[in-house]
Amino acid sequence: MKKLQFIALSIALLLNLPLSASQKESNGKPDASWYQVDLVVFRYLNNDSGEAWPTVAGYRLPTKAIRLKTHSAGSADNSPLFEIVAPDNQLSRQPDIVRDAYIALPANERLLNNQVTSLEKSGSYQVITQKAWRMPVSSESGKQPIAIRALIGGQDTLLLQGTVSVSEERFLHVDIDLWLNKLSPESLYSTLSGKQHKYNQKTSGVLADSHTGSDNLVRLHDGSPPLRITDNFQIKQRRRIRNTKEIQYIDSPEIGVLIKLTPYDRPDALVETGMTISQYSS
Template sequence: MTATRLFSYALILIVLSYNIQAFADNESSSQPSTWYSIEYLIFENKSLSNQTLEPWTSAAFKIPDNAIRLSNVSSNTAFKPLAPNQQQLYGVYNRLEKLSSYTPIAHAGWVQPLQQKGERKPVQISHQTGPLQLEGTLTFHRGRFLHLDIDLQLSEMNSLAITQTNLSQRFHEPVTLYRLTETRRIKTDESHYFDHPRFGILAIVKKIDSPN
């Protein structure tokens, strides 16, 4: 059994052991005014960090011009950060922190009204943990069904030490870029796992009352 497959099985067990109460949701009956919360947890797979993996891209990630930056939303923007008391993945986050094979990189979320496919706006994702830098977008929208689009790039930085005139300076140089892109039909109130050999993402989408 490959290391990647073992990694996937381990994550499934972690998620299943953390009991998230689910409720049925008829996604086909959603209306444009329906509101949703989207929560995500992104983590590094350290068990493969010492293995040679093919870089998945050589180009730096370019944020789309229409991407929404949650840390700088205006009062007239419908998208808002998800409040801590609305987040459900703290239990999974704490479990991953205690395991030597994983390192949580980012845990956050947002709320938004439902977007039709032609109107969709991506949410910018930007986090850094030590030598790992994460850039990308998550896009929740509806075509015929509900979908979540994942487009994330993990930059693994190489820390180098330079001594010059008895001064020690440290700088980071990007050595490897990994890209995860996927579009998936999703159901609400269920955890969805997006897999990459180097990192992974858990996401939960819930229908909520309008915050207005």
């Protein structure tokens, strides 16, 4: 009898090992759940609200902000946007979009594609960016916001930058802090305003640290001429998510945000369990 009890206990311990590993990967929280976060940011065209934009303010990306990794180095999106990608020392291993956190998901994995299509067809909105990623969510996850950055050209060059945070205690919460900036070439601004501005190579760069200096000049990449932020608008709001089946809509006079949290069953535990049993059985 003792031998049978020992075998049963050993099997139970083996089955529990992968769960412990999964817990460590979820920021050490045994109750951390995984969610897919879908985000769409758009602006209103022909906005006649008459509301003036506030005085231009500087923005600095939080030091703990997480930058999404690209799912494929050679992936191409049929999008008019081009994302601002910060240089980093990523591992050569290709990210696994099924099991890894903070991976920018490809278009076929995003859940708000129909909404984006409707916005683009209406002619009244301009989609600035669409993103989706998966992540563990706990009471601590809100302390590490996700960096959101995109640039779009046209009649107005627009730079979107800011963060999205997701946390869960008694309820799910989403915090957004996004800035929409209008950019103009510094030389054009100086000509129209009659003000000459002397700049140097220390002008703050979007790629380097995602913040603007006191002179409101940014560089899109090293060596590029500076652009001046002539207007910017902030949308900042906290939203409690009562129903994950609903798409949250956050409104403001200039830009709108669609966000949806979808529970995600990360398959690591099953895969690791099989590997663990096979290792011990051999």
